[in-house]
Amino acid sequence: MFGGFNTIGFAFTTKSLGDSGWGWNLALGILVVILSIVLLLHPVFTALTITVWTGIAFVSLGVSFCMLAYRLSKTNSLLKK
Structure with missing residues (x-):
């Protein structure tokens, strides 16, 4: 809310x-204040939101690590040649 x-x-x-x-900054600030009030008033919704996010x-993160591993394996095979 402070943010x-x-x-x-x-x-x-x-x-x-x-x-x-x-x-745009004004709209974002108002949106953040409204969402923080909603999250304060509905703790169950807050818990579900935090869990989902x-x-x-x-x-x-898992998909990113899989992509990184795939790219590194291709790089490793190129370096061995």
């Missing part, structure tokens, strides 16, 4: 400096 308020403040700071993209992160 959302910080982003909102940053948006207004960049607006005063003449940045044309300050609205952690699972997605582990699967993505």
Whole structure:
């Protein structure tokens, strides 16, 4: 939630400096504040969300490691020649 308020403040700071993209920062900050309030009010939803995103992160990491291993095995065979 603090990060959302910080982003909102940053948006207004960049607006005063003449940045044309300050609205995106403002929208992101408001979205973060709203989502953090939802997560605070619904602890079961929070637990499910954390579980799902952690699972997605582990699967993505596993796929990345498999791709890295495949590429390294091809490199290893090229180096042996």
